[in-house]
Amino acid sequence: xxxxxxxxxxxxxxxxxxxxxxxxxxxxxxxxxxxxxxxxxxxxxxxxxxxxxxxxxxxxxxxxxxxxxxxxxxxxxxxxxxxxxxxxxxxxxxxxxxxxxxxxxxxxxxxxxxxxxxxxxxxxxxxxxxxxxxxxxxxxxxxxxxxxxxxxxxxxxxxx
Amino acid sequence: xxxxxxxxxxxxxxxxxxxxxxxxxxxxxxxxxxxxxxxxxxxxxxxxxxxxxxxxxxxxxxxxxxxxxxxxxxxxxxxxxxxxxxxxxxxxxxxxxxxxxxxxxxxxxxxxxxxxxxxxxxxxxxxxxxxxxxxxxxxxxxxxxxxxxxxxxxxxxxxxxxxxxxxxxxxxxxxxxxxxxxxxxxxxxxxxxxxxxxxxxxxxxxxxxxxxxxxxxxx
Numbered sequence: 184x185x186x187x188x189x190x191x192x193x194x195x196x197x198x199x200x201x202x203x204x205x206x207x208x209x210x211x212x213x214x215x216x217x218x219x220x221x222x223x224x225x226x227x228x229x230x231x232x233x234x235x236x237x238x239x240x241x242x243x244x245x246x247x248x249x250x251x252x253x254x255x256x257x258x259x260x261x262x263x264x265x266x267x268x269x270x271x272x273x274x275x276x277x278x279x280x281x282x283x284x285x286x287x288x289x290x291x292x293x294x295x296x297x298x299x300x301x302x303x304x305x306x307x308x309x310x311x312x313x314x315x316x317x318x319x320x321x322x323x324x325x326x327x328x329x330x331x332x333x334x335x336x337x338x339x340x341x342x343x
Numbered sequence: 344x345x346x347x348x349x350x351x352x353x354x355x356x357x358x359x360x361x362x363x364x365x366x367x368x369x370x371x372x373x374x375x376x377x378x379x380x381x382x383x384x385x386x387x388x389x390x391x392x393x394x395x396x397x398x399x400x401x402x403x404x405x406x407x408x409x410x411x412x413x414x415x416x417x418x419x420x421x422x423x424x425x426x427x428x429x430x431x432x433x434x435x436x437x438x439x440x441x442x443x444x445x446x447x448x449x450x451x452x453x454x455x456x457x458x459x460x461x462x463x464x465x466x467x468x469x470x471x472x473x474x475x476x477x478x479x480x481x482x483x484x485x486x487x488x489x490x491x492x493x494x495x496x497x498x499x500x501x502x503x504x505x506x507x508x509x510x511x512x513x514x515x516x517x518x519x520x521x522x523x524x525x526x527x528x529x530x531x532x533x534x535x536x537x538x539x540x541x542x543x544x545x546x547x548x549x550x551x552x553x554x555x556x557x558x559x560x561x562x
Contacts, residue, residue: 219371220447220523228532238527242375243368250364259356289532299533302547335353 189327197261197330200320204268205255207317212248214295219245225297228289229278247271258333261324269321272314279314283307377524381517384460386468392525393518394441395463397433406439407432407560410526410536413455413475414448414482421535422476425556430469438560442468445526445534446519451487456519458492461509462501470499 215222223241227234248271254264279291288302291310324330377393388396391408398404407429411418432438444459446452455475462471474495480486492510509515537544539560544550549559 216367216371218447218449219375220445220527223375223527224447224532227527227530234528234530238375239372242371246364246368246371249367250360253360254357257356259353259360299546334356336349 193327194329194331197324197327198332200324201255201258201261201330201333204265204317204320204324205252208248208252208268209256210252211294212245212250212252215241215245215292216249218295221295221297222292225290225292228287228292228298229282230285230287231278231281255324258330259335261330261333261335262328265321265324265328269318269325272318272321276311276314276318279307279310283311375520375524375527377521378517381521382514383518384463384515385466386463387460387518388441391441392443392529393521394443394525395460395468396439396441397469398436398439401436401439404436404438405540405560406441408441408443408536408538408541410443410445410529410531410534410538412445412448412452412534413459414452414479414487415534416479416482418535419476419479421550422473424551424553426473426476428553428557428560430473432560433469442472443522443526443531444519445531446523447534449483451483451485453516453519454487454489454492454513456522457513457515458496458510460515460518461506462496462499464509465496465501465503465506467496467499467501471495471501474499 215225219242222245223238226232226237226241226244229237231237232240251264251268251271254260255268275291275293282289282291283305288300288305290297290300290305291307292298293310293314383389383393384395386395386397386399387393388399391399394408409429411421429438429440433440444456446456459468459471459475462468478495478498480491489510493507496506496510533546535550537550537560544556544559549555
């Protein structure tokens, strides 16, 4: 039953997953690329990394997101991009969770913005749920990287 | 069953995307770094994070660091509530006050910070600061341009052609970047951020209450 559904609609769902995950990565990344100081602030506010490292990632990570997103949207190196995108989402979920658990009052800075916010203005649960959904899409693409309208054409995962 | 051509295209695209990411990130990273050759407005102390300093030479008083972005609405609220307290502390030489004009909200913040530096050269930073916040436009709405900034200057009595040229040229933009870079190193994650002798005030109780703030900055 499930395999039938996969055969019939799997590649279309894969296209949906690629465009959604890739599109979100491109949009979220670009919004931070154009506001680097704010993005650095967002990473620092998690209070996980040393300040200089956080400032570096605040600038490097958005570009990385855009790159991954472009590959996913085009449908190139889907399996690798999905694995990296999924890992990124798990990382974000972990970072947000620790901020929540430690009682920090920050905005996740996922789509630009970020930094310390007033207590009571945090949105940790919805941020985690969104990233979980995206991680599941990444997982699907990792398992079934064959999708409609991808630039690369693979016969089996990672097969060339 | 990918053909040679497909594989070539694939690697080419991956390579190009990787190149753009690395080059873009490098430009962003080094572009965010301050410059040692930046033109520095008057009253700026490099040792104080390139901030504009008042009462630098007064001894045995607390140091108050004020980190703001001219476009931040909460900063305007802070100024409306505590501006007079800070101005009085400066006038009575009860504190050394360092203003750090951050610019993370965008281009218009940089323009405003540049104009504030121009006003500092005229000895009117505090008046400009007050005048700007009293007329703070909406964030990144295109309102903050040279004409607007010069009108703030005119309203506080700056009429010199030097100020107008300074606002037009944006010659302190590199200094604004230095201030931002130092703010990033100082782990400033929100504006306004107020530190007294290096210790941040309590965001829940001391920022927006006149009495609590006055007590907190008394040192």
